Amino acid sequence: MTATDPIDAGRLSLALNDLRLPAIKLVWPELAARADKEGWPAARFLAALAEHEIAERANRRIQRHLEEARLPPGKTLDSFDFEAVPMLSKAQIMALAAGDSWLEKGANLLAFGPPGTGKSHLAAALGLALIENGWRVLFTRTTDLVQKLQAARRDLQLEAAIAKLDKYHLLILDDIAYVTKDQAETSVIFELIAARYERRSLLITSNQPFGEWHRIFPDxxxxxAAVDRLVHHATIFEMNVESYRRRTAVERKRGPGRPPTRATINTSS
Known part of the structure; x- marks a missing residue:
């Protein structure tokens, strides 16, 4: 058989379709021609095909996970201005972005600070980095998830709905403090926290410190109980800096002829 034989090429194309090997189907003619020209052993040719298929599958998997994660666009660690939040350790954040040890243990990340200080940016950027490293992530506003869980409870499907979230190694709950102090709302959040405790990780952003969480939970x-479960295995980020949105508003008011108070950053929540 030769790579240029049209009959055998057609049979191979059909076989690769049946085997669900689309990447090999695309590249085998070029690789076969190169192998013939350079005199590759059969094992090298097969290894090159297999490696290409594995790489393409990994890329497709990452793309699927990015689509399902619902991350806000444009939020990356490269675009996060660590100088604007000096209490954060860039080295620590980069280590967490790998995800290995803390995600395997079901540990949590908690980010606190006033509105506009970069909590959501940081959460989304970590989520993106983790997906690129092979983990599954879901980013959601806490109020949106609460509504879905409440609907599941009304349909007697709350346990199943929470179980479906187990496929995500990291669940990012953005703006938990905006959940209203309502028994129905906060009880589903508590059940989610309890269900993921020491099994699956949470990243929670909040503009309210723990001392104000009585405004979230009804008793x-x-x-x-919620705080105890969250902090047991947790890394806590205190991002108490001036709001990015406020700084930019002040600089706009100063006008183009006045020097800026600080370099513009892209860490808005």
């Missing part, structure tokens, strides 16, 4: 016992 002190639930508040303490």
């Amino acid at each position: 002190q016992v639930m508040t303490l």
Whole structure:
């Protein structure tokens, strides 16, 4: 058989379709011609095909995971201005972006700070980096997820809905403090926290410190129980800096002839 034989090439194309090897189907003619020209052993030719298929599958998997993650666009670690949030360790963030040890243990990340300080940017950027490293992530506003879980509870499907979230190694709950202090809302959040405890990780952003979480959960016992589970295995980021949006508004007011107070950053929540 030769790579130029049209009958055998057609049979091979059909076989690769049946075997669901689309990457090999695309590249084998070029690789076969190169192998013939350079006198590759059969094992080298097969290895090159297999490696290409594996790489393409990994790329397709990452693309699928990016689509399902629902990350806000444009939020990357490269575009995060660490100088604007000096209490954050860039080295620590980059280590967390690999995800290996803390995700395997079901540990949590908690980011606190006023609105506009980069919490959502940081969360989304970490999510993106983790997906690129092979992990599955879902980014959601906490209020949106609460509505879905409440609907599942009404349909007697809450346990199943929470179980479906287990496929995500990291669940990012953005703006948890905007959940209203309502028994139905906060109870589904508590059940989610309890279900993922020490099994699957959460990254939660909040503009309210733990001392104000009684405004989220309806009673002190639930508040303490939720906080206890979240902090048991957690890394906490305190991002108490001036709002990016406020800084940019001040600089616009100053006008183009006045020097900026600080370099513009892209860390908006």
